[in-house]
Amino acid sequence: MQRRPDRTSRPSSPPRPHSPATLWLRLFIGSAAAALFIIASCWADREFACFQAYGVTGFFLLITGACLAGIVGLTLSIGFGDSQKLQHLAIRYRSLHGWIGILTGSMLSMSFLAGTLTLFAAPLQQWSQPSLPAHSTIPLTDIPTVLDELLGPTSGNTSLPSSGLHYRLTLKTPDTASLSFPMGPDLPLGLPTPHILVSQSGTQGASLYRLTPSPVPAFIGGLHRRLGLPLPENQAMPFVGVVCLLYGLALFSGVILLLPGMWRTLMTVRLQGHARRLWLDLHSLLGLCSLPFHLIIALTTALFAFSPLLHSFSTAARSDATLQRTAGTTPISSFLPPDRALTYLHAMAPEFHPLMLDYVLSPHATDSHAERLALHAPLYSANGEQSLPPTEQPYLLAEGTDPHNPLIGRDRGAVLLDPKTGELIDSQNLPSQQTPTRRILTWCLALHFGSFGGEFVRWLYVALGLCGVGFFHTANQLWLNTHRRKIPGETTPMETPATFWLGRLSEGTLLGCLLGLCSIIAISPLLTDLTPIAYLPSLTPPNMERTYQLISLSYYGIIALTLTSYCLLPKQICRGTVLALAALCLSGAVTIVVWRHTALQSPLSTELTIAFSVASLILWMGALHTFQLWRRNSPVGR
Amino acid sequence: MRPEVVTEPVFFWGGLLAGAIWAVLLWVQLPGQTPRPERLSRSAAIVGLILSGGIAWILWARVFGAIPAFFCLGGWSMAMLCIVPILWAILVSNQSRTS
Structure with a gap:
């Protein structure tokens, strides 16, 4: 039986894209909504005691939530209105999706390429260095003796100040380590400082070497964070944040564009025929199959970009850790020997594998915005503005990995101890000892850095990063072929x-x-x-x-x-x-x-x-x- | 790579294989140009998906921990789903050119 046309129903309007003026207006409204979400998160953190209780961790989680809400708000503001069919809705996003792609695609592909190499920042540093001298590995039990020999009053180094000294033990095996003295301030992922390396042979005593590291890994890291822009980090970050919000909008709008028809040919890659079809197939495949990866990258990068700008507006400017103050300089001999420090650490967190012990005597450099800028280090710090104890308090920083837990740093977690007593100063970044809130933040960061699952995930992230480069390159090629x-x-x-x-x-x-x-x-x-x-003491660092x-x-x-x-x-x-x-x-x-x-x-x-x-x-x-x-x-x- | 592979090699490689089977079973079920075997029914594929995914997760949970194993499986299948269709298209294209 033939169905009669329903004369009462309104004929569906033909699909029409937004006019440029409407698109700009909607983009402006969406951007205002996103800015409002981010400001509201700062306000909530300042005003409500329930958020303040979580300190800097709560602030960062609020910013992440606000960025997600901002991306969703931006997407909704473009598509909002009468839409009887999904195709009609998709048409509203098409031109914007393409323009965001061509304007940000090259920067994002450069950032992904540099990011793939940044996964190997520490191995690249090690790879670039010359062969270390023989006998640079010292038994842990001999370390106090070597230190006494080098820094004690009988060594001839009487001009060396006992305050402001920093020595580092890089563990080679559970019982041995290499001993070095960093010659300047050293921040994670920042410009590396030269080290004085100690080599200990039984007959000749300690001999010293100056090891100058390569700034290349730090430069590649900076390039990754700034999307390849030749700007200082503080100037590039607001732009990076905006690009990340647009990147999120492009991801959501891409899914909406994909839904009406392209879903049917999702796993098809047509190598023969029109070039445009090949680029479209590849772009859809790479985009949809790695969508969760791209979403987490967009969100966390927006957090890294916006949080240093907003931190001063929040009450969370203080650190979560209750840092004790013990004024006065301390003789090295009164410090906890490294083997005992490792025993304490093992008792505290059996799954934590320490890789490095940093003994830092007071007064020491502090971690500040200016210091981070000077050392080309990331402006974002998961510990907030005060990630180190006050300048007059000595501390022992133990860094290491944990095979069963996510790590908050690129490849390591950390714990701060009192170097004299072994008492805990700050354990918020110790992988197995985190509060649920801190653990959620750690997971957000670990999913960006690939700092879980060990080397396997590092190589997995290389594959996903290179797929990301391909994704942005295909986006550019698709736009060019269409136009x-x-x-x-x-x-x-x-x-x-x-x-x-x-x-x-x-x-x-x-x-x-x-x-x-x-x-x-x-x-x-x-x-x-x-x-x-x-x-x-007679050295000037390069x-x-x-x-x-x-x-x-x-x-x-x-x-x-x-x-x-x-x-x-x-x-x-x-x-x-x-x-x-x-x-x-x-x-x-x-x-x-x-x-x-x-x-x-x-x-x-x-x-x-x-x-x-x-x-x-x-x-x-x-x-x-x-x-x-x-x-x-x-x-x-x- | 060595900590997890050296300490738990059987579980790591077993999980990798089960994860790869999971990703391939998912790929053949997705729409588009895939080598969909005629004898593989939808219900058998779903059972296979659940089994291989579960085995991969259980094996990797021992190596990486329960939650990291979930994300490792997600990352592994994302990488596989990005790369396998491209390799398959190249293979099919070469076969059709030679035949």
């Missing part, structure tokens, strides 16, 4: 000025970033140095800031050169040359490190050597393939 002008009767669409320049800029920045990263990895082993020295600036100049110079060549030369020649140069840099780095015999010092160094060798091989193959394609497409051999 090329189609000419009736022609199979290939024509470039418009916008697609021509944006295409070259997007590929140029990504490959320029790749070449820049490979070249600074190549010079990283050359920036480290191990020099024998005679005395402890200028690490100057080296950092030199690396920065090299990296941005390479990006500028790549972009210039992309603007002047044919695309395939640029692509092939950049890939070949990147492969050459990585091969050179591996050769230097293998020649210096540091490549096999530890399992992690071996892994990195193999990974860089494989990466350089892939880059060589990519370069060769690009040149072959170019020769095939231009028979005259242009």
Whole structure:
């Protein structure tokens, strides 16, 4: 039986995208709502005692919640209105999704590429360093004797101040460690400070070496946090926060765009046919299959970007930890021996595996916003503004891992002890001893850093990070393919000025970033140095800031050169040359490190050597393939 | 990698294999161009999914802890679902070109 048309029902309006003015207005309303959520979270933390009880942890969780609400609010403000069908709703997001993609895609892909390398910040540092001297591993029971020999009144180092001294034990086995003296302030993920390394041989006594580390891992970390922008961290962070909110909006709107029809072909990758269809298939596949990963990255990065700006407005400016004050300087001999400190730690948290013990005597440097800026360290600290005890209080910082719990740092958790008595000062970052609130925050951060599940998750995050780079690159290619002008009767669409320049800029920045990263990895082993020295106090530390600036100049110079060549030369020649140069840099780095015999010092160094060798091989193959394609497409051999 | 692999190698590699089976079973059930075997019914696939996912989680819970094992399985399946369809498309494309 034929159904009669229902004359009373209103005919559905044809799907129409928003006009630019409406889109801007809705974007403005959504942004205002997002800002309001974030301000409201600060206000709630300031006004309500129930939030204040959780201190800085509660503040960070509130900001994370506000960022999530902000992203949802932004998404709703664009799609809000009468929508009878999902297709109609999707049309409202299409152009905005595309524009956010093309405007932020290159920055995010550079950040993801640098982030993949930042996962190996500590192994890269170790990999770059020259071979450590023989006998640099000292039994823990001998450490107090060695310290007495070096710093005691009979050693001849009488000019060395007993206050302000900092010594570090890096545990090699449960019973042995290497002893070093950092020559300046040292913040996690910040500019590293040179160390004085102690080597102890039975017959000759202690000999000293100055180890200058490479600033390359810190630079790559900064690049990752600033989305590759050549700006100081405090200026880049508000922009990064806004980009993250837009990135979240693009993710949600992408899911809405995917729902009406593309779901049917979700797992299809059509290699033959139109290029646009291939980019769309790849973009949809990578985006939807790694959506939870991208959401957590967008949310936590918004937290990292906004919280240092908002921290002063909150009452949570104090630390969670109740830091005790014990004024006065303390002689080293009265400090807890390292073997006893480890026994205390084992009794306190059996699953915690300490990797490093930092004995810091008073008065010591404090952790402040200015110090973080000066050392190019992340402005966000999970402990708030006061992550260290007051300057007059000595402390023992134990850092380590826990295979069964998430870690709040990139690859380690930490606990603060009194160096004289072994009493606990702060255990909020000790993985197995956290409060439920702190544990939730730790999980949020661990899901960003990949600091759980050990080395397996580190390599998993490499795969997901590289998929992320592919996701943003396919987004750019899709936008370019959509906006090329189609000419009736022609199979290939024509470039418009916008697609021509944006295409070259997007590929140029990504490959320029790749070449820049490979070249600074190549010079990283050359920036480290191990020099024998005679005395402890007579040293002036090398200028690490100057080296950092030199690396920065090299990296941005390479990006500028790549972009210039992309603007002047044919695309395939640029692509092939950049890939070949990147492969050459990585091969050179591996050769230097293998020649210096540091490549096999530890399992992690071996892994990195193999990974860089494989990466350089892939880059060589990519370069060769690009040149072959170019020769095939231009028979005259242009 | 060594702490978890050295201390619990059987559980780690077993979990990795079970997790891979879980991801592949999920992939063949999702819409699009997948090698959907005719003899694999929907209910059998769902039972397989539950079993392989459960086994992977139990094995990895011993290595990484209960909650980290859940996220490890999630990350592993995300990476597999991103990479396997691309490899499958290349394989199918090469086969159709040679035949």
